[in-house]
Amino acid sequence: MPDAIGYARGMVMRAAAFDPTELLHRAFWLQQDMRDDARRASMLRAIAAALSDARDRIIAVASAETALTPDELAPEFSRMTRTLEVFAGVVEDGRWTRDSHTPAAANPNDAIGPNHDLRSRLVPLRGVVVVFGASNFPLAYGVCGGDTASALAAGCPVVVKEHPAHRATGRLIADTARAAIKAAGFDPDVLGYIEDDGTNSAELAKHLIEHWAVAAVGFTGSLAVGTALHRLGANRERPIPVFAEMGSVNPSVIFPAALASRGDAIIDQLAASITQRFGQQCTCPGIIFLHSNRDGRSFAEKLAAKLAQTPPRRMLSPSVASGFERAVTIVAGARDVTRVGNPTPGGPVVLHCVGSEALAQFETVLATEMFGPGVLVVDDAGYDGDSMEFPGSLTMSIWFDPDSPDDVAAARRFLDNGRFGAGRIIFNGIPTGVRVCESMTHGGPWPATNRPDSTAVGPRAIERWCRWVSWQNTPSEFSAFDDRPHDF
């Protein structure tokens, strides 16, 4: 089998010459070898260690083929390996399965329905998880990023579709991880890799998602592609979940006292957040609302001046660059939206408008993510409430002055009336920078994701690849069966 699919030569497979069906089929049947929690945890640690050993080479390859610098890639690298270790710890800890036991009631009348003994836990989905990584984080959302780590932790084999924007990085990580997996005593095909030169990505995605052996999909990328994959999964004869994290406008809402007392400091913080990785982050601030404010032009001009200090740079890919330009044109072209400052060609962009105009053009203005260093400043006076739903975001930042009772009251009212749905609400801070920890939600209502009941970051991400099973009246012969009976 390895010969047939090219691994014997230590090469990742070539989609052009290879039907991914065989790899998926093979990965499907390898799932039964992934049941032992301790062994899966060791595998995850082994992958992390092998990647760490290859750190310098991986960062060199990634910085050569992307627009990201080694300084930008270094923390991302550490996040990738430490996330693998987090999920090793999650598996070892064991609580992720949410085990529960309802014994038969002492008095049968206390039971609603027949008085059975029941146990339940999460078990991995039966089948392969297909991972579509992100263009902007070749490491943390790449071949061995959070989707792969959490799916392997759950006990699902993974097949990663190569990202055409960083193929060498993807192959190097896949080869390194697969060697570590093999050394850890697993078949390396529990982590498969399928090349994609970008010439038939849509067809390849459809083929992968519609394959019978696939149980779920993880995706990080654009709204258009995420929506297409979501629909492919939902419209299969046997539907499967697609977890699509698609980015958002990440509103910042600045209340009046905060604006008055430390507007310049907030501008500095937001400017740094907007230009980090040249704005190419799903949590980049894209809209700033100046709450109860009617003169945001000067704020926008100061912000533009600050941003102008960041020189233009090459974006992640030509398609990211043209997408940014297109989105800026859409937002800037909306009625009464104006450009601010004298931006350098290819540099950061600041736009400005008053709130009621933005609302009137809701679809085009508020739902358009300018993926890059572009921000719309909205004078947010005259509508404080109930009349409108805003699109979902990954994050929302609330900037208020804790010493101002007016600000505190206004911010509370604002949060309370639910104008925005966000997966993470940040008090007096920028949205970029996602901590990997138990209480993190990296998700949010549509169009930020299609599954706001999930997170792509942190231990709970493992639940995306699970389903519930109960066991009724488990006899002693079976409760001894590995302590927790398997479902597959």
Added chain:
Amino acid sequence: MPDAIGYARGMVMRAAAFDPTELLHRAFWLQQDMRDDARRASMLRAIAAALSDARDRIIAVASAETALTPDELAPEFSRMTRTLEVFAGVVEDGRWTRDSHTPAAANPNDAIGPNHDLRSRLVPLRGVVVVFGASNFPLAYGVCGGDTASALAAGCPVVVKEHPAHRATGRLIADTARAAIKAAGFDPDVLGYIEDDGTNSAELAKHLIEHWAVAAVGFTGSLAVGTALHRLGANRERPIPVFAEMGSVNPSVIFPAALASRGDAIIDQLAASITQRFGQQCTCPGIIFLHSNRDGRSFAEKLAAKLAQTPPRRMLSPSVASGFERAVTIVAGARDVTRVGNPTPGGPVVLHCVGSEALAQFETVLATEMFGPGVLVVDDAGYDGDSMEFPGSLTMSIWFDPDSPDDVAAARRFLDNGRFGAGRIIFNGIPTGVRVCESMTHGGPWPATNRPDSTAVGPRAIERWCRWVSWQNTPSEFSAFDDRPHDF
């Protein structure tokens, strides 16, 4: 507003004369009045109490308009009211929100990413939950069944679409519950009811699911309708989750020693399970596999003789009756499937075949639910394993002899190789009878449901109507904000 939609006259609305848009819009904005946990719990208890007061009348109306007897409806009634009380308790208990807190690390280097303080919890989806009840359980899966109870508990307004098969029951329950809701201090439109005379159900369903105010859907019914609703929800411009519980074949697997030592007793148990409510239950046993057995004909004949003692009866509706007949014809018409015994016209049906034939005709035989008292007995010799995936089921029963090491080993191997995916695995027991308790999973892989990560019964059912939110660096001004900040 109440005038316009007919409630002022104490009547439920008539879909024919009324655009449900107005009710949905109204219910959407009522959600903000549902935030207080204690008040929601009181409302659920008030509904339960009011229904209990109307118990005799509700059971009389339901037995008059359905084929179910008062004896069958009495336990279902108790399950409905006690489920409402369970969810009142869930809300009071508070653990359903799965609160967590990750403080900033003492040593910032221990944090992966920026060292923020994070809190997370489940919050209700923003919007209305639309409930499509079941034909077969007018009470427990009806207007105030588990879907409604869990959605109100989560804090979502509910709109129930009337089931054309038991309109009088639905209206009586809706009116009773809405009066109790009003007396509890809520606007009764937090539980709306939309009539459906059956003439335009598909159009009405589409209208409801595609309405902007709708956040999620609960459905119990057939695979065909469930699939259609699932796709409507997934293909909306802003997709919403549809939780469809669609029934299944509920395999029973009988191992040789159990068959030899107590085959007759098992036949008695299965026959009682198959004929309970004349087989019209989502957990009715539909397929019996005789494991490693080559002569199941006599078992099938004994089962048929036992079942023949149950006289034909009127089924739930003409469409259920014709659907049952159609499904029996499909399964009986498969190659080498034969009818067993001399069934009374309109009585229970037993079919028999050998495993390899069933496998060869997988699609038609194994995936067809005969919704009614019909069962296929499969001689399950010659394939013990790995070569086939079976469709998902709500339940799977494993019948083994605990004193037989061979049976125990075979049953373990069987569970281990995962031929069936089921939401609930039952040891030596029938699948009918669903206990309402924490460890219950009433769900399962497709085609049993489209969301095997959820349960329709038990406290965890509340999670279907929730999403995750995190709060970053929550200042004291906001952690005091109701103790747990709201998201909507």
